Every structure is written in C-alpha cells, then in structure tokens.
Amino acid sequence: MSRSRLVIVALIAVIAVVAAWYLMRMMAPPPSDLDLAREKPSAAGLYHVAIEPELQPLEQGRMHSWIVSVQANGAPVTDATLTVDGGMPQHGHGLPTQPQSTGHVGEGRYRIDGVRFNMGGWWVLKIGIASPAGSDTAEFNIML
Amino acid sequence: MRRLAWVPLILALLAGCNPSSLTDEEKRVVASLSLAALPPVPDDPSNRFAASRAAAAFGATLFFDTDLSANGEVACATCHKVDRQFQDDLPLAKGIGTTDRRTMPLAGVAWSPWQFWDGRRDSLWSQALTPLEDAREHGADRTMLAQLLARKFGDRYASIFGPLPDLSGLPEHAGPRSDAAGQAAWAAMDEGRRREIDTVFVNLGKAIAAFERSIVPTQTRFDRFASALAKDEEPQGDAAFSDLEVEGLKLFVGKGQCVNCHNGPRFTDDHFHNTGVPAAPGLPPDRGRAQAVAQFDADPFNCLGPYSDAAGKCDELKFALRDGEELVRAFKTPSLRGVASRPPYMHSGQIPTLQGVIDHYSHAPAAPEGHSEVQAVIFTDRGRAALIAFLKTLDP
Ligand SMILES: [Cu+2]
Numbered sequence: 001m002s003r004s005r006l007v008i009v010a011l012i013a014v015i016a017v018v019a020a021w022y023l024m025r026m027m028a029p030p031p032s033d034l035d036l037a038r039e040k041p042s043a044a045g046l047y048h049v050a051i052e053p054e055l056q057p058l059e060q061g062r063m064h065s066w067i068v069s070v071q072a073n074g075a076p077v078t079d080a081t082l083t084v085d086g087g088m089p090q091h092g093h094g095l096p097t098q099p100q101s102t103g104h105v106g107e108g109r110y111r112i113d114g115v116r117f118n119m120g121g122w123w124v125l126k127i128g129i130a131s132p133a134g135s136d137t138a139e140f141n142i143m144l
Numbered sequence: 145m146r147r148l149a150w151v152p153l154i155l156a157l158l159a160g161c162n163p164s165s166l167t168d169e170e171k172r173v174v175a176s177l178s179l180a181a182l183p184p185v186p187d188d189p190s191n192r193f194a195a196s197r198a199a200a201a202f203g204a205t206l207f208f209d210t211d212l213s214a215n216g217e218v219a220c221a222t223c224h225k226v227d228r229q230f231q232d233d234l235p236l237a238k239g240i241g242t243t244d245r246r247t248m249p250l251a252g253v254a255w256s257p258w259q260f261w262d263g264r265r266d267s268l269w270s271q272a273l274t275p276l277e278d279a280r281e282h283g284a285d286r287t288m289l290a291q292l293l294a295r296k297f298g299d300r301y302a303s304i305f306g307p308l309p310d311l312s313g314l315p316e317h318a319g320p321r322s323d324a325a326g327q328a329a330w331a332a333m334d335e336g337r338r339r340e341i342d343t344v345f346v347n348l349g350k351a352i353a354a355f356e357r358s359i360v361p362t363q364t365r366f367d368r369f370a371s372a373l374a375k376d377e378e379p380q381g382d383a384a385f386s387d388l389e390v391e392g393l394k395l396f397v398g399k400g401q402c403v404n405c406h407n408g409p410r411f412t413d414d415h416f417h418n419t420g421v422p423a424a425p426g427l428p429p430d431r432g433r434a435q436a437v438a439q440f441d442a443d444p445f446n447c448l449g450p451y452s453d454a455a456g457k458c459d460e461l462k463f464a465l466r467d468g469e470e471l472v473r474a475f476k477t478p479s480l481r482g483v484a485s486r487p488p489y490m491h492s493g494q495i496p497t498l499q500g501v502i503d504h505y506s507h508a509p510a511a512p513e514g515h516s517e518v519q520a521v522i523f524t525d526r527g528r529a530a531l532i533a534f535l536k537t538l539d540p
Contacts, residue, residue: 060176061408063459091404093470093517096415097463114463118413119404120173 030090030122034141042136047072047080047129049138053115060120060144063097066112067105072133076108083128084112090122120144165390171373173397178370182409185254185357190267190447190454193350194357198304202297203355206348211292212276214283215240220275220352223247229482229540230359235424235493241280244427246493249486252410252479254357257460261475261491263416264436266461267452268353270445273345277321285319285326287311290344305347309340342444346451361410361481366537385537391526392534400505400521400531405477411538416474420509420516424492431513432491433474437466472514484536498535502528 039050048071055064070077082101087094099114117123123142129135166174175181193199206212210219218239224230230250232238237247245261253259259271275281276289293301294308301308314337318329330338368383379385385393396402407413416433423429440461445451447458465471475491489495495504506528508520523531 061413063463091517094465094468096413096465098465099463114459116463118415119407121404 030141030143034122034143036141036143038140040138040140042129042138044134044136046134046136047077047138048074049127049129051125051127051140058117058142058144060117063114063116066115066125068101068110068112068127070108070110070129070131072131077129077131077133078104078106078108080104080110080129080131082110082112083130084115084125085128086123086125088119088121088123091119117142117144166373166394170394170397173403174370174393175374176407177366177397177403177409177411178374179361179363179367179409180371180374182252182255182361185360188254188267188269188353188357189457190452191269191350191353192453193304193347193354196304196354199351200354200358202300202304203351203353205297205300206352207355211296212282212284212289213240214279214288218282220272223281224250229486231486233486233488235488235496237281239275239278239281240283243278243280244424244430245491246488248478249482250356250359251361251481253359255410255414256412256476257414258416258440258476260436262432262436263476264439265443265445266440266447266458267445268356269346269349270443272349272352272356273445276348277319279323285317285322286330286341286345287314287318288316289348290314290341291316293344293348301344301347304351305344308344309337314341342451346445349445361479362540364481364538364540366534369537386533388526388530388533389537392530392532393537395523395527395531396534400523401519402505402531406480411480412477414477416471416476417517418470418473418511418514419475419504419518420511421473421475421490421494421504422509423512424494427492429513430492431472434471434514437464437471440464441466469514470517473511474514480535481538482540483538484532485539498532499528502531 038052039048041048050069052067052069053064054066055062068082070080084099084101085095095115096118097114097116099112102111102113105111115125121144123144125140125142127138127140129137188194207220210217210222212219223232223237223239224247225232231247235246237243237245248261254268257266259265259268265271265274276284277286290308291311291314294311298308315329315333317326318333319326320330321327322330333341365382369379369385372379372383405413405415405417418432440446443449447454447461448456452458483489484498487497489498489501495501502523505518506521506523508516508518510516
C-alpha cells in the first residue's frame, strides 16, 4: 500500500470512530450515576456552592432565575463576581440564552437571571466565581 | 397456572403498536406536545394595545388591506393566506418583488418570543413594520402610510390611539428605508415630526399585532389521540392511530430525536438551530441568527426602544445569546402543526416534499457554513413512511 493510501485509510478509520463515538454519545442515556447534587465544593475547593432555581418545578422552555449561594470556610462570600455557562453534553451545544448575574443579593447569595432550558435531557450549568479569594468554577448537572 | 403466565405476553404481542404499547415516558412526551398543554397566549408588555379588541379588529382590517402597499396590490394576507394556514405554498414569497425566504405560517406566532426565520425582531408589532417598508414586499413608506390612515381610517385610528398628528405639508413618500428620494425627504423632516410619524407607524404595527394574537393553533387528530391517552382511554374514531402512525410517533419522540427541537405544544423550542439545510441556489449567503443579532439590537422598535411600552421588561432581548458559532446559519425551529399540507419546506423552501425532509435528516449533510447540530439517524423505508404518517396527524 502506498503511503498516501495508508493515510487515507487511517483518516477514514479516525472519522468512522469519531462518528460512532458521537452517535453513541447522542443516543446514550445520561450516565446513571450522574451527580445531581445542588450543593458542592468548587472544582479547586476554594468555595462551597449551592444553587436553587426560582422556578419550581423546573420547566422546559420557561425563562427563569437561579439563586447561587457561595461560601468559603463556612462564611458567606459577599464580594464575588459570578459568570454562567453551560449546555447539553450529549448534544454538543451550549445554553440557548446568555444568563447574567445581577450581583450580590445578601448573605453570599447571588441572582442569575435569563436561564432557559429549551430541550429535555441532561444539562450542565457552570458557575464561575471570582473574588479576592481566587477564581474557581462549580459544575452542576440538571435533568429535565 | 404456568401456562397462564404466557397470556400477558401474547396479549402484549397482539397489541403490537397500539397506544397502550407506549411507555410512560412516551406518554409523558405526548402529553407535553398536545394542544391541552398550550398555556394561554402570553402578555406582550411592549404593546399596551395587545389586549384591546378595538385594536385587534382594526388590525384585522389592515392585515387584508392592499392599500398598504406601493402598488395597491399587496396586503399581509397576500402572502399569509387565511385559507392556507397563513402562508402561500411558495419556496420564496412574492410581493412587489421576490424575497429571500419562505413565508412563515402564523398559527401560534403570539407565543413566539422572536419573529422571522432568524428572529431579527422581538415582537409582533416590530415585525409587522418590517414587510411594510420592504421594497420586495409592501414597498410602502412611513409618510404614505400615515396619510393613508388619515384618509381612510382617521376616526377609527383616533378612537383607539387618540388624534393623528397634523400631517399637512408632509412629503408624499418619505421613510428611512424607502428609495433614495424617500430617504432624503425623511432626513429633511425635523426630528419632532419624524417622531410623530413613527408613533403612527408603530400604532399601525401594534394594531396588526393585536389581531395576530387571535391566530391560534387548532385541534388535530394528534390532539384527540393525546387527550384520550391522558384520560387513560382507548382513542376512538379518528383519534385512533394506525400502527404506522404510532410507530412514527415513537420515532419522533425516540430514536429520531425530533422532539429535542420540535417540542412543546407548538412543536418548537422557540430557538435557532443550524440543521445543515443547503443554501438556496442564486441567493446571497444567509447567516441566519448570526446576522440577526446586530439587527434586533439596532432596531429602534425593539422592546427596550422608545416606542415600546415594556418599561424595561425585556428579558428575551436582555438575555439573548449574541455570539458564538452556534448562531451561524441557525434558523428558528418551525412549528410542525399543519406541516404535511404546506410544502415546500425550510427557510428558503429548499426541500420540496416531506420525503425530502426525512431524507435530509437521515443524511444529515454538513452545513454550507457553521456546524450542523443534526446527527444522521438511519431510517428504514418503513420508518420513513411512519414518520410521515405521524406528521400527517398534525394536520388541522
Ligand atoms: Cu440539546
């Protein structure tokens, strides 16, 4: 086999594997051990983060807000700046809106407005937290 | 006794695809798609005439009036035909000229936070103003429309919106989106007068918007099927689904993944997706949602603008996703209610038949620009027929 042919075959194999992986990811149910905790330490352990939707029960399609509580060493963090990102890991897309934090609302609690889940299934909300104590993120899984 | 254990299994096999073969999860999704799950039409805080009956009746008159056009031949209803689900069966709409997109059916538009295929307008009233000034559609302009209202509907206008401003000495044709002469005439008018005319123009849009709130989706066979299912009854008469239709339903909510985007009682997630639909030949490149962002932000008639009554209550506009690759060639998920009887399909009528649409989803071609969200799902011949049979149950 010539080198260029080998390259082509290798390429096709890679594409096939990627496509199969993609399909499996799309079709597979979310991992059954998905951590659905609404409260956890941030990734690097700087903060303890809890999230609570203002819309109960959560509804597909409705825009709504969340309250995020941030603590460090057991005390509320009142001077943090929050960012929100997220999406659907199995569908490979992000959030349909650009949620924003309206800032600190007291006792280490922050409001995030403009969240919408336009599909049913497994969503991830990533909260970015920056304060003089450092920057960290906390990822939450949400099932709809 | 042991033999009896087979009875439920045999019964289940005999039952085949009848509705009781739907899983609880499938039944839950069916309920979420049914018209019974449609909430009341949402308020439009940006339009204080939205709930006015007089405004809606006036809006209905305007919707059908061909005098609202440069050549006296084009009304909203020219393209949005009442007896054709408020669309025109054409790949590209024809007004004074030909547009780059397909006419959208209007059932349930008032539930939609964004208007147009790319969502470049954030209310029904700001949407209505757009075709009026588009040279390919109505080709009208602002001073012409104000004068027409005064001449033809002065009293009616005044009874709803208050007296018209003084129109004496206005140029016959002037507007910021009209031809060069019209634009120059508009620029030459003083600011205060332009504001007065804009207010009249906006009220025209608000009346039409009030009317459009009454264009609602109607009961279909699917809804009757769903309502029997919700009551745990066997669907009777035309509410009963054939095996093929049930199979199509299962594909739609299951393996086909259609319900990811075509969800809720209007079969749309009200969002924008690149589904790899090929570019329409001969038309300029269409970047969909990616080109709409700058337009809705610059629109003086958006929810946060001076003509809106929302007093800042504009969550859709405030929290709109404004950047990212996902917006490129993303188009609004269309409702699938009534879809089988209104070909052609897609934003520029690229696909002539439902068969073609199912082929599209099973090939999942790469997008001409950006990245398609659709993953190929291989449908058998029977699967294709089943999906189409199911879509037909969504016809009014
Ligand atoms: Cu998704």
